[in-house]
Amino acid sequence: MDRYELRRLDYSLSEDHTDLQAAYRQFFKTHSDIETVRAAEATGFDKSLWERLCAMGATTMGLPESVGGDGATLVDLTLVAEELGRTLAPVPWIDHVVGSRLLARLDALDSPEIVAGTQIVAIDPQQVAPTGARLIPAGSVADHVIVRDGDDVVLLGFAGRPVKVDNIGKLPMAWVDPATADRRTVLASGQQARAEYQRALDEWRLLTASALVGLVEETMTIAAEFAKTRYTLGVPISTLQGISHPLANIAITVQGGRGLSRRAAWFLDNEPDERPELAPSAFVFMAEEAAKAATMAVHVQGGLGVSAEAAATAYLVRARGWALAGGDPGATAIHIGRLVADRESAAAAAV
């Protein structure tokens, strides 16, 4: 790749961006506080929060205008995802948005209920398609489940929703076996199916990376506030480099994960074939860093941080569970490695 190509490196947000960001930050702050999050742990889903979110336009925004959406960009969606992650909002927004966008691309979105979010779409976000029964992150609340089955992308429906299984990410996760579906529609096959599904996997990774950025920033902020008021030997522990430098490293992770997510989103929006490795890269980076950062945030708060009641532990478990919902992040790293090796070896051979 020409690393010296003259491109703009402009990460700035427009006024529309910052308005959108502020609106969703306020929304989640108001309607998804830590008590709400805790209360939804049994089901992994807060129905009332979901309905408010849909009423705000969060499900329609990312869909094309041709199906009744608002045509928002992926950059816009990363801003929402970051705010969702910041409060650990118990709603399957990422899965639904990515799934319904996939349906729209496959010309299979003809349900106003899906557009409005009154019917929920789940997707299997693993990079490598599993066979047989598989864990679907939003499976227990979904009316429609999109999976790969051999060369096909299929839409599944179940007479009764799949049963929620307890999981570290507190997601509405369920085992879904395509063989037991009551409805099964082939949406696409072959090359088109593979390409569009990969796009959905990339979008899921991008938005999950953004959610993890918000999650990490918030748990870091809570830990930093704690450190400012906790004293040892007469000084705030925040002034000790053993505490402040790990927190500074987390702040750096937040900035890097955020910048990369937005850059990746811009390329998917504008030049999707140019840097296909960036969205998965944002995910691989944040999947690894989120767990480390959330652990450090607990550590900074010591004995109080490890309490099951502490906000820090709510962030800790989701930092792991939300990333792992997409399958082993290593499979995504392998995907990145192959993309880059193919590109660079082809470029070297062309010289």
Place this chain on the structure above:
Amino acid sequence: MDFSRVELSADDAAFAAEARRFLGELVTEEVIAHDRETGDNFHEGVHLALGAAGYLELEWKPESEGGFSRVRSRIWQLEKRRAEVPWVTWGTTSMIARSVAKFASPEIRDDVMRGVFDGTVRMCLGYTEPEGGSDVATCKTRAVRDGDDWVINGAKMFTTGAHNCQYVFLITNTDPDAPKHKSLTMFLVPLDTRGIEIQGIRTVDGDRTNIVYYSDVRVPDKYRLGEVNGGWTVVREPLDAEHGAVAAADDGLADVAIMMHQAGFMAEAADNVAAVVGTPDAGGHRGIDDTSVAYRLGRNMARIEASMSTPSIFGRVALAQAMRDVAPELMDIAGPAAALPIGADGGLDDRSEYVYRFAPLVGIYGGTLEVFRNMIAQHVLGLGKPNYAAPVGKKAS
């Protein structure tokens, strides 16, 4: 937000083509070989040619004073990196020239600036001391007034490029009893003055820096920059630029963090290693088909791209840290041939081993990673000034 290719006017496109041609011809095999041999990261012939063609002045001056436009400035910067123009001594010269233009006495200012623009005047930084560290305000090198002159005694480390320079931008202590930020005076000391001894030190990345000793060096007052004991003001301006504390314009025509130039070597090495493992060997086997190779390459690519998306002072740490984290893994992926130096028989010339040796320096010079972590902790997160143990020999109150 915008990451698009910049659309150029016909004039700017012609400029870009000319810059690539000119620099490509200027940086010959001989220039590269000279750099490897001396570690100078400076080539006088190249530098004088850049000056003669007017490029030093165009690059240094703002557009309002006849310098490059923003877009040409960015084109020029990227094309210099592509051609691998030696950069260290122009970097220090250009930075110090900001202080010279603002603070030097009229007696010396115009001559110095003329030389900066034609390439005959180069300047290096005399900041760090053998017993000091990253805190430039900790200064034991003394300057004492003697009539119209000053007499300087002391020593400075990391005076990179001194043997190719005409002046050193020297921090001295002129009032040992004053608080440290009110004790400093800056001088632009001619390096051919008696009493100056330059000793070369080679660093592990192959570059050369210097330790410079000052023994009863007599400097006329006209070489003082700024007020006596007002050196902090003079030094802070270029230091802010070095630390990346100057707000970036949002036209996307600049690096988002300092050390991006250095990190470019990491990105290029990673691309090289990716090409190596993506190419079949004599037996038709590609390294990338081994999933452990693909996994590590992908994971490290992700870390590289994240670091290169990290802005300002955060990016300064992220880039150097990524270089340190990624380089050993790139070498592992490339395999044992990555251990061979550039140009070796059967070598890959992928440069991952260079990045491994270079990375420690990138996290030290220009303010260590700890300095920046302190800045982020204190000024961004509001964690307060770091607490240190009481100085040795003093009891904590």
